[in-house]
Amino acid sequence: MKNNLFKHFVKLRVRNFEVDWQNIVHNSIYLQYFEIGRVEYLKNIGIDVSAKEINNNSRVVVVRNEINYISPARFDESLIVQTRIKFIKNSSFGFEGIITEEKTKRLISDNISIHAWLHQKKDISKRIDDAFRRKVKLFEGKNVDFIS
Amino acid sequence: MKNNLFKHFVKLRVRNFEVDWQNIVHNSIYLQYFEIGRVEYLKNIGIDVSAKEINNNSRVVVVRNEINYISPARFDESLIVQTRIKFIKNSSFGFEGIITEEKTKRLISDNISIHAWLHQKKDISKRIDDAFRRKVKLFEGKNVDFIS
């Protein structure tokens, strides 16, 4: 993954209850970190991610996560979560994320997540609407692949 | 994945606080479910997974997770988590897991996790010891691939 493709980041501090008995952040917690990155990314490009929006209009569900744990994060470290949308297909799209530790610049973890756009009431896939596509295009420019 | 390769399972009930605002289990929680499966699997084949063992002898860390979310699990459903060790390399090994809902038989999720064996004090990989290999071999028989 090339760092310079990322235009969005958030900073997070590792909390003591996220650290397990090995004194490192538990492997499930990084999925929360990447999700915080994605939610802030979407807010930043003007997409409503409130429950109301999700419940009345359409649903977006995570269908796959790939995550590599490269260097363990520890209590009180400051993490930089970078997030971008990598591709948009007909009814699914992919986020890419990387986490770096601020002080030591260690690469902590990377993540690809795939998200499917569904009808509100049925588990049937739905074309990702144009407003979403436009907002991502506007923010990412040519870094995002539109596939379909 | 072929169901009939799995010789171990645990049952879990979906708890209300594991369900998010979409009324489905949050994507990070499934990693906890698969980890419960792995811990019970290891206990079952006679491997000590206590913190003491991990801290004094050697460390095992998760280096990668791949997870597919196939059908969302909901509050109070009974989940069957099946677990097996799929391969053992020199200093890493792979678990495979699948989650099925008990009543409807829906396939909920599948997971591949890769684990590295490290020296206790240093972040240097270490050959997986023979006792571990023997116990896995004894349980899995020819279903586990020993690579290298």
Place this chain on the structure above:
Amino acid sequence: MKNNLFKHFVKLRVRNFEVDWQNIVHNSIYLQYFEIGRVEYLKNIGIDVSAKEINNNSRVVVVRNEINYISPARFDESLIVQTRIKFIKNSSFGFEGIITEEKTKRLISDNISIHAWLHQKKDISKRIDDAFRRKVKLFEGKNVDFIS
């Protein structure tokens, strides 16, 4: 608290990711354990605790928790969570819970939680309905105090 007032229990196993860097269960996790006890208690006396029920009819929210941490629970211990409804007022009621470790019989924690019954759409308290009162009375007998 007198143990013999409790007529309901569930068993839980302590999971590795519930244990913190002190090798003991994190203080926030016990609230999840007690909630599991309460949900199973309600199911057991015939009260629907599904999200649908909560969203269409009325809402029950936790308004207070008191919890004592008496002996820390550790990885892989088997916990017995005992639950009872202690009192029912006009629009609120109180649960009492205790957690004991199965093998050593250590008292782990106790909890009092207060729950308020609200109108579905407004944050206004509502009299606890008679069906709920009847079911609790039937199960608890004279051990529950009806106060109003």
Place this chain on the structure above:
Amino acid sequence: MKNNLFKHFVKLRVRNFEVDWQNIVHNSIYLQYFEIGRVEYLKNIGIDVSAKEINNNSRVVVVRNEINYISPARFDESLIVQTRIKFIKNSSFGFEGIITEEKTKRLISDNISIHAWLHQKKDISKRIDDAFRRKVKLFEGKNVDFIS
């Protein structure tokens, strides 16, 4: 609780996975929020809360939590967690915390937590050491009660 006794605060944003099926923050999560407040408070007055310190010198464990849920917090709200040490006894001390929502100024929750100072290896209480007392006194001034 009087707001003006508090000299320390942190800001937190409510994350989507902290919200439950009622679209409000789950009751166990507030304990995490208050703990974040306490950890930042201790760091701020110069007390090391790393795992190493806890494991080599002495242990501090939570022995009681009292928490009131006053107004539910919702997704994406900005919370102000105020924290102070209210009293110090021989081998235990009490934190007080309040959470307010930044925009609406709603009081969300308040908390009293009691913490015991223990010997590193034994579950025996230990007098809180003078360095801790001095640092708290320096920060809180006459707002903290030294009891014993």
